[in-house]
Amino acid sequence: MLDLKQIRENPQYVQDRLNLRGAGQYDIQPILELDQQQRQLEQERSRLQARSNEIAKIIPAKIKQGSDPKGSEILELREEGNKVKTEIGELEPREKELKSQLETLLLALPNLPSETTPIGKNEDDNPEVRRWGEEYKIQHSVLPHWEIGEKLGILNSDRAVKVAQSRFIMLKGAGAALERALISFMLDKQTAAGYIEVLPPLLVNSQSLTATSQLPKFADESFKCQDDDLWLIPTAEVPVTNLYRDEILEASQLPIRHCAYTPCFRREAGAYGRDTKGLIRLHQFNKVELVKFVHPDKSEEEHQALVRDAEAILQALKLPYRVIELCTGDLGFGAARCYDLEVWLPSANKYREISSCSNFRDFQARRGSIRFKEAGKKGTQFVHTLNGSGLAVGRTMAAVLENYQQPDGTVKIPEVLQPYLGREVLYETAT
RNA sequence: GGAGAGGUGGCCGAGUGGUUGAAGGCGCAGCACUGGAAAUGCUGUUUAGGGGAAACUUUAACGAGGGUUCGAAUCCCUCCCUCUCCGCCA
Known part of the structure; x- marks a missing residue:
């Protein structure tokens, strides 16, 4: 607000x-x-x-x-x-x-774009900030990750659709284990970077969704429970940011940095026909989220650090990516400034969003009344809230499957994941 | 789901119709004491909105909303939430 x-x-x-x-x-x-x-x-x-x-x-x-x-x-x-x-x-x-x-x-009014946000109409005007890992881009032709996954017998779409609906997927065997390995790896890495892990509620009330600004404007993007004022979270941003709603913190407590693994649920209304296959766009997906509550004076530097912390995962996995900054026309509703991380997907021959790192400044804090008191100063101030994916797990899995695909159809496991998974290669198996 | 208890300031906790924005305590800040600190003593310390250049002034807020009254934290009604016991259950 x-x-x-x-x-x-x-x-x-x-x-x-x-x-x-x-x-x-x-x-x-x-x-x-x-x-x-x-x-x-x-x-x-x-x-x-x-x-x-x-x-x-x-x-x-x-x-x-x-x-x-x-x-x-x-x-x-x-x-x-x-x-x-x-x-x-x-x-x-x-x-x-x-x-x-x-x-x-x-x-209903969105946040003001920051003074430094590049001016533009839509995503075509988002400037690229930097690129990383060109040397890791594979040269041979590859299958899209869902085909690799089906061949390896580690993911299944048909049965998930039967059980639920389209845009749901089921991971199996090494696929389920790989997802779990990615989650553990990301959490370990982010907690080592100073984020305190939380495991929040996956259902939240309307007030919480209003504070983080999914409501009132984007009600049709979330799943709602029929008999209760509860919604499935579209991102851990919602419960984690709301952890401190209606509280007055001490300045000395700041910054508060949290990471959280949660499933995320999105209705994807209006995305009909887009990314219907694979792990890119699902009604339910896993994500490790980073959330910060910071002093306004530190918000810019904390934002830059947040982006670096998300990038660190991609670098550790040796996945090529680029960083773009969202222009004024593409900026999310609550964001004042936002960087997207886009991972290289060789089958599509393009970069796909895998993390979005936003600075909301006092926009959410105002809606949720998240304030802090500075010793010796009168009154209270609003904290600045920031968040970013660190990372979207499903899309990371897709990127791993594609970027680590070998000419013989096997998939190597990134070195940093090997201790988590207990193996180095995924072979084709009978389904 | 059944029965009961309760929701007051940053926190704990008094307060059942009239200077109660709210005792007391904790915490915090300042001062005194000290070589320095602890302990102790004194003083101060809610938030939000409006008006004003400012000094200052005014309104609201004791879970939420309504009602009674000249006057409500205190009485009445509705709703929400939390806790305890029983039942059920991962």
């Missing part, structure tokens, strides 16, 4: 920054008008309430001084109290209504 005060005081700046996401999409004018009306009502109501409070104090004081509780002086005051109360009763609902409209509009 944007700071209403900022919108009020620098409307042109805010509107200009919002326009960078796509001109004409967002209009702050209605917010400015509602805010104006709301404040006017508040002033009037507040003045009446002050009088009401005054009367409530005068009455017992007069009685103490000897006034007759049933006398005309007291009765008049009571009557005025009633009158004031009636007037307040008329203003209050109007003010509440304005406030709730204002809230609705504010929640």
